[in-house]
Amino acid sequence: MDEASLPWQVGAVFRPVRTGNAFEETVERILQAIKLGVVGHGDRLPAERELATLLGVSRETLREALRSLQQAGYVEARRGRYGGTFVTYRLPAPDVGELRRAAEDLGSELEDALAYRLVLETGAAELAARRELTAEQRGYLTQRLAEADAASPEEYRQCDSRFHLAIGELTGSRSLAASIAEARMRLNDLLNAIPMLERNIDHASRQHGAMARAILDGDHLAARQATEEHLEATAALLRAFLG
Known part of the structure; x- marks a missing residue:
């Protein structure tokens, strides 16, 4: 999924953070997008500047949230011209x-x-x-x-x-x-x-x-x-x- 396909879905999941704990709610918002399949395995999240604006948080808070999700195995950061933050999480098999x-x-x-x-x-x-x-x-x-x-x-x-x-x-x-x-x-x-x-x-x-x-x-x-x-x-x- 490229970023051009995201605008229709961002209103539902990448909406502004409202609570006092911006870090926790930022993690929750991104996890929601991943687990609901709005961004699936191998998809790239919106660019950092755009995502911080959508969520209404500082880029520092966003980076901290992304690092946490990366450590938990949900996303990975890739460098280079086609780099960014990509989803590594896969939906579990039905059970x-x-x-x-x-x-x-x-x-x-x-x-x-x-x-x-x-x-x-x-x-x-x-x-x-x-x-x-x-x-x-x-x-x-x-x-x-x-x-x-x-x-x-x-x-x-x-x-x-x-x-x-x-x-x-x-x-x-x-x-x-x-x-x-x-x-x-x-x-x-x-x-x-x-x-x-x-x-x-x-x-x-x-x-x-x-x-x-x-x-x-x-x-x-x-x-x-x-x-x-x-x-x-x-x-x-x-x-x-x-x-």
Whole structure:
């Protein structure tokens, strides 16, 4: 991913730091972008000056955060003309044992997180369908859908995440896009741990297609319904594996 492809996603994850501990929140913001797949393995983060501006932190704070992430194995710095900070983290392989451990960590908050995500994303899909999207925005959603459809099982979760975050971006609301990213992050370990079954991927791809078509057609009711069906299916699959 080059930097030219980043602007649509930066509003959701690379947003200004708000708390008193700029270092910790800067690490959190970058980790969120990596774990949600906005920047995946081998991708380059935005240039230091740009990223510091997006996060609203000093370059010294950003460098300290990047050093910490490098020591933890999430990124690496490369020198030279095509240098920069590159992501080295890979999403873990799906694992039912990890799925159950992640569910235990959430405990009673699991159903709350699923309900919150449902309300946010159905509303976002409806709002995106109500807007007059530009040709660039329409092309962006179509591109994210195509990437998810063409993804290998190993790449699917990253592309799935990018597709859902893209709909949040198309609402035009930075607050809503950020909330969708945060809601996704609460469930991220669970979603990543669900085994990748070909039948389920095909089903999800058809649902993604219905969501995208409804948004592009400006059919806000169909967009909400398709999104609700997709999220309910994902929640049902999650509950089935938790058994």
